[in-house]
Amino acid sequence: xxxxxxxxxxxxxxxxxxxxxxxxxxxxxxxxxxxxxxxxxxxxxxxxxxxxxxxxxxxxxxxxxxxxxxxxxxxxxxxxxxxxxxxxxxxxxxxxxxxxxxxxxxxxxxxxxxxxxxxxxxxxxxxxxxxxxxxxxxxxxxxxxxxxxxxxxxxxxxxxxxxxxxxxxxxxxxxxxxxxxxxxxxxxxxxxxxxxxxxxxxxxxxxxxxxxxxxxxxxxxxxxxxxxxxxxxxxxxxxxxxxxxxxxxxxxxxxxxxxxxxxxxxxxxxxxxxxxxxxxxxxxxxxxxxxxxxxxxxxxxxxxxxxxxxxxxxxxxxxxxxxxxxxxxxxxxxxxxxxxxxxxxxxxxxxxxxxxxxxxxxxxxxxxxxxxxxxxxxxxxxxxxxxxxxxxxxxxxxxxxxxxxxxxxxxxxxxxxxxxxxxxxxxxxxxxxxxxxxxxxxxxxxxxxxx
Numbered sequence: 001x002x003x004x005x006x007x008x009x010x011x012x013x014x015x016x017x018x019x020x021x022x023x024x025x026x027x028x029x030x031x032x033x034x035x036x037x038x039x040x041x042x043x044x045x046x047x048x049x050x051x052x053x054x055x056x057x058x059x060x061x062x063x064x065x066x067x068x069x070x071x072x073x074x075x076x077x078x079x080x081x082x083x084x085x086x087x088x089x090x091x092x093x094x095x096x097x098x099x100x101x102x103x104x105x106x107x108x109x110x111x112x113x114x115x116x117x118x119x120x121x122x123x124x125x126x127x128x129x130x131x132x133x134x135x136x137x138x139x140x141x142x143x144x145x146x147x148x149x150x151x152x153x154x155x156x157x158x159x160x161x162x163x164x165x166x167x168x169x170x171x172x173x174x175x176x177x178x179x180x181x182x183x184x185x186x187x188x189x190x191x192x193x194x195x196x197x198x199x200x201x202x203x204x205x206x207x208x209x210x211x212x213x214x215x216x217x218x219x220x221x222x223x224x225x226x227x228x229x230x231x232x233x234x235x236x237x238x239x240x241x242x243x244x245x246x247x248x249x250x251x252x253x254x255x256x257x258x259x260x261x262x263x264x265x266x267x268x269x270x271x272x273x274x275x276x277x278x279x280x281x282x283x284x285x286x287x288x289x290x291x292x293x294x295x296x297x298x299x300x301x302x303x304x305x306x307x308x309x310x311x312x313x314x315x316x317x318x319x320x321x322x323x324x325x326x327x328x329x330x331x332x333x334x335x336x337x338x339x340x341x342x343x344x345x346x347x348x349x350x351x352x353x354x355x356x357x358x359x360x361x362x363x364x365x366x367x368x369x370x371x372x373x374x375x376x377x378x379x380x381x382x383x384x385x386x387x388x389x390x391x392x393x394x395x396x397x398x399x400x401x402x403x404x405x406x407x408x409x410x411x412x413x414x415x416x417x418x419x420x421x422x423x424x425x426x427x428x429x430x431x432x433x434x435x436x437x438x439x440x441x442x443x444x445x446x447x448x449x450x451x
Contacts, residue, residue, distance in 0.1 A: 004243050006257055028040070049279050059121045060299055087141055089171065109137070118306070121145075125181060125391060145304035147247075147304075157310055165188055181209045189338055211362050220354075238311075254308060325367075346376065348362045351381075
């Protein structure tokens, strides 16, 4: 009933939110007589803040229309080459009439960014995509809000996530470089491991950023919650059915509004201070700072519902059984063996101040991928960066991205070659078994003498 109660409250608050927005404009519009009344700016700022606290936040757009390649601005168009029930493979296709720039773009590496399915939409990686587009052909996983997926489509399991990633890698081809951010580091490593075990091609490089490969190392508050509560506790306390006013009515989900409450609860003082600063910026007329606040919270407050089975299995596999690092993770009958990866270079990235994935959790991938030569493994610590700072903001643009770009370029120019498979011994025919045994007997003494 909690989900239904929340939706009822949201519907009741919607008119008040719109009223607050309209009243705020009434007190700051230059042609309104109320603008010139005492305390008009404070009243307008308070009403605007009330509107933003009460409004419903929908999924924002990437909004990337252009990028710069080789000093020339080129157009960017979103395309959807694969559309699956729970995810779209989104491509940012670049266009230009400049032949020289077109030749440059054709030679640039191809990157698949695997975005998290952990509360926020993939647009949270907008800054990541914007930087990558300057030097790469970019694809990204755009996960679907579970509440809009009809229940008759069926469930979505962690194994399905792994299968989706494998399908996207196969579609793009052996030239792909994969970047996984936060939560997907685990299923991406599983997907590539299974490809390697099956003898299929693997990405030229794997970049894993701020993810819980081994959540036992430097556990954070997020890790402790997942590790100290039972599977049944999560199933009984955070899983609800989608209300009838959505296409996915009846589907069991971990609701986005509960996830958002958890995000805010991690740093309540910081969010309270941020909203108060926003109020003061409006009073002072500091439009740039106010716009920055709006852009951040338009993204931060837009959350999605996660399929219940996927969320619960992630809790169990990653944070309770530690199945990846213990070598016990079975995906559709096949064990996940990171040691089978040999032809993909490996880069891990961690933030010094990351309070979601602790120090060493992502770096643990190097201990698992023993088949990748040490010379082709690299770790990067983003000093001064928190969790979001490793893929968004100034530290991402100035510190992390140059390291990622250099790593990808290195292994795009000289991709690793998979070691040759050992030749199978020809079976000994029945008619020659006796001769083979006789030969073995005659050569055995000679071998001893030589030894």
